[in-house]
């Protein structure tokens with residue numbers, strides 16, 4: 001697995017229920033834009049604000065809508081090992097290609113507990129596993145030493161989704177763990193991640209600008225750094241504005257303007273401000 005993977009958003013209707021029609025459109029739109037795979041039910045998909053049953057439903061819908069055309073990674077991370085295992089079993093049953101999980105959070109679990117959590121999931125899922133490293137989101141930072149220790153326990157550990165600006169750590173994962181696949185996690189440093197050895201990138205802004213990042217990925221692979229930088233720099237300008245008003249809310253607004261009704265983010269996310277909506281309108285004209 002490599003290339004540009006969209007971390008799929010979850011469209012909701014005005015009652016905050018999953019909007020299945022829009023999800024189908026979103027999957028189709030992304031396939032048309034050429035992305036190489038989907039990361040389903042991650043942070044971007046608001047999975048932490050959804051029930052286990054809803055998360056499983058999303059897995060099933062995306063599997064159905066994408067019709068086997070690209071690899072699918074199911075994010076099953078949860079605070080509880082048994083919930084994560086339960087969702088991993090479902091992903092396996094549905095024919096997903098891999099699972100991924102953020103470290104368990106809230107109780108500041110010691111490293112040994114985090115390690116056991118990952119081992120439990122990979123054993124019950126019996127499929128390739130990508131550790132989701134998101135230190136600023138959940139307080140647990142994966143180091144190359146910890147990763148090496150975990151990966152040595154089971155050959156089904158496939159890689160890391162590295163949502164961190166620490167690109168030295170990304171390099172160390174690649175350097176110290178043979179055969180590992182690393183996905184860059186912050187879209188605003190996609191090119192930097194690739195240049196440090198990332199095999200691809202998983203991100204939220206690919207929902208609406210997947211084709212731009214596919215071009216960036218291809219330009220980088222072809223050694224056209226100038227073109228890759230141009231595409232990254234323009235993307236950074238767009239992402240800067242989105243960060244100001246709330247990334248997921250802005251992405252949903254942008255897609256709604258593009259014709260895919262995405263609805264609001266679930267509470268406690270704030271609704272997008274009027275100023276944010278205006279900015280998205282202006283951006284939509286130049287994207």
Ligand code: MN9
Pocket residue numbers: 007042043044134137163185186187188202203204205239247
């Ligand atoms: O999945 C996303 N990570 C989070 C990756 O949202 C935590 C990124 O795509 C960011 O949304 C994006 C904006 O900061 O890079």
